[in-house]
Amino acid sequence: MLNQSTAIILFAVLSLALLAAFSGCAYYTDQMSAERMQNGYTMVLPGIEGPDRFNSNIAQGLENGGVRTAIEVHDWTTGRAWNFLTHLQDIERNRQQARILARRIIEYQDQYPGRPVHLVGHSGGAGLILLTLEALPADRRISSVILLAPAVLPRFDLTTALTTTDSGIWNFHSLGDVPLLIIGTSLAGTIDRQFSFGSGAVGFKLPKAASDETRRLYEAKLHQIPFRFRMISRGNLGGHFGWTTKAFARDYLAPIIRENSEYTHSGHKLRF
16 A cells, blocks of 8 residues: 555656646747747747647637737747656756746847737746746846746745736636646645645735735736636636637737737726
8 A cells, every 4th residue: 555655746746647648749830030020029838748739729829819929839848748747846947947038038129129028828837937037137028928827836926027027917827727736736846846736726825924015016917817617618618728728818818918019007907
């Protein structure tokens, strides 16, 4: 009979293996023409399984939804889906990848000053985005950030990340994400190396002893979007991969990027 520690390890591996089992070749062809680069830059970061049909669907859905910026699925993993636990748990490697991504953003902004930059991340990729925002210099800005089922601690301090964005951070979360963001992250950990429910299941919470400035930032720039039953019509059933359908990306995510490609702070919020 297995002891408790062995059972927990095996359960964590089996739970996360569900994620790796869906991995495969990405079908989306990155749109990086000079014309699109002039319009802005949208990066889609996959989860810990690496590029697959799910993040391919996100990118294609954005294009179908009228996003005319350059669109790239950026692989921050090792490129080996079976190595997904390393992608989740190796915090030093993930911080290094965040610095690489930050340099990529800086290079684009230096070449195309004033153009919008949008970041979209699913699961572990959403966590990598937050590390990237923390790695950016204080004078660099991101137009919008979309987090889909982030595998991050709910009380992750978003102060720096929110300060780095113009229009803020959209967090799409669902209590239906039980296998991976409630059980899985409680046993195997989150991208920021905490053993807890993920913010992609329960949403972000204010850090303990948050300053008044942080409270104001959360109120103004953190847009939390829980799963709603009407999203089912876009193929989103409230699970971990529901946010990655083409129809959902077209109708829910593309409008955020389109509206904030020429962002002016008007206090307007999209309604979901």
